[in-house]
Amino acid sequence: MIGRELRLRELVRGMASIVRSALQEIFDESAYARFLRRRQLQTSPEAYAEFLRENEVSRQRRARCC
């Protein structure tokens, strides 16, 4: 019984983590985190402005569906 509860809790936790990761990817939070890691920077208005500059062209060219 306890084992089943644990498995269920693990399953819910896993699903929540995937949903959160998907949302972070959709909303570019993961891309920003990768940018900070790559450049070895701390988050700041300047770092985010630089991230936006770097991604501006690719974001603007991203097709949006009908």
Place this chain on the structure above:
Amino acid sequence: MSKSARALVWVGVTAAGVLSVATIAIHRGEEINAMWLVVAAVCSYALGYRFYSKFIAARVLTLDALRATPAERLENGRDFVRTNKWVVFGHHFAAIAGPGPLVGPVLAAQFGYLPGTLWILTGAVFAGCVQDFVILLFSVRRDGKSLTEMAKDEIGRLGGLIAYVAVISIVVILLGVCALIVVNALKASPWGTFTIAMTIPIALLMGVYLRRIRPGKVLESSVLGFLLVLLAIWGGQWASHTPSVGRFFTLTAPTLAILIIIYGFAASALPVWLLLAPRDYLSTFVKLGTIVMLALGIVALRPTLHMPALTRFIDGTGPVFAGNLFPFAFVTIACGAISGFHSLIASGTTPKLISRETETRMVGYGAMACESMVAIMAVVAACVMQPGTYFAINSPAGIVGQAPEAAAASISSWGFPVTASDMHVLAQDVGEQTLYNRTGGAPAFAVGMAQIFSHSIGGKALMAIWYHFALMFEALFILTVLDAGTRVGRFMVQDALGHVWKPLGRTSWYPSILANSALIVAAWGYFLWQGVKDPLGGINSLWPLFGISNQLLATVALCVATTIIIKMGRPKYAPVTLAPLTWLVAVTFSASYYKVFDPNPRIGFLAHARLLASGANAAAPATARLIFNDRLDALVTGILIVLIAAILVESATEWIRVLAGRKQPVLRESPFVATRFAAEEQG
């Protein structure tokens, strides 16, 4: 689960699918429950995914889990990133789910629920999902190349050029249609106009919040933005009940058209972080949340469909748009069944995130099945309304008349009873002055969605809030397509004009930004203005043009896919893409023929131009403009058909050369590199 238990489950799914499709198809005369549509859809997608996509993966494409993807070979932490398959699935679904699967099925519901539902199910399983899946895989095998590049490499230079022209034309027509839907949804609606107007300062605030206050916290700022949007919906109610404020937001269609054109220009020319990016985030948040809520609402409420399976309008005399069931139902419903635009996404950002080839099946085929499910929900939202109400909302004044009593009498005479007082009460329930002649599909969808939501939560008291939430959701959705699309279109024009004079191609040179933004806005603004000014044109003539151009793009994608399958040495499996291609060609060619040459002025552009030219007001400037519009529409349609024909001829020539052994097939795939994660694969 044992093999026999699994087999039993699939026998059960097949039985449930057959039973529900049979119920939908055979039932006549009595209303049916919407759950039959939901069960039929879920079973069709499950069977399509489990068996058909597996067959394509194993036999046609021979997916190789040991082959390194571009996300692994070219990983740069920016565009190329190995990503969890569920995360890529979410990313891909968020990109392909637009307003199309909501609006098209609502308009096509004039034929009854049956034609649209069957086309959405078969179209998605055998055409749309297949297109998205194969294009995604072929792009993964070519370093994430775009559709236009693949067309150039695999078919020829003409193929690439046509794909390029098709993309620009679809973008322009799509933007014109989208803008017109927003105008029709917001005209004389102070509540909706106020709420949508408020999303612009909310987006600007989010832009500043993201950049200055909490850098990079997009989810957090999107939640904040969403709460402010809810406040704006409430504020819209206040504005509509306060005459001194409401009159500023009670706008005519031409005024709204001008404002939207100005907005499109601003969104294209302003820095991306200020307006475009935050609105994009906000609309994605609202979009995903609303789709989930609608699905839950339908399952919880299990509403009854009041629309019959087939209406008398399958003969082509429909008030929502004129034209026979074939081909017009199949160009009106594009995105829920097959959308060429998806091939741009499947060969855009998604292939650069895929970790293993085997995941293209789930992402490509699976995400399109989910998109198709959204279209089924739109069919339900349109068909839960009383048919008389549906036709009163969606019929243009030119068909049913301006006066409420006259419109109600016309619609009732078709066998769909409705009274002026019914419509008045409904308009009051949703907080509108009138719901007559609100063409375009968005208001009808909003009424259907509000009915579903209000039966689930809040009852009639919350009907107006839900209606305006739905309206805001659609308009926000569509405006995002409009602003991002205008910017994408501006880049394309800059790329093209850069070949003529280099500075025009510089994306950061402000004179070029302004000139090219004006050019692209003028292109779609023309279609918008034409739709606003022409009482018989508008969405009626523009939506089929949109469907035709969207499916032209799907034709290009399926030509590319068929060419690659033949070059891979698997011609016996070419029908997997050749069959949907043949169907699309039949649909687009016949739809285009009718749109240009049909003698009925409600269908044929040239017949409409002749009717106007022979009328008493032929010399009036307004009539002359309408005649010009008709002739231009006919020309645009003709050009699209010539493009389809050219790409077909070039592709077929290539197939014949390869199959006859006159040409050695050369695939432009990137060479095989084994994945470093082979142990993970085998373990």
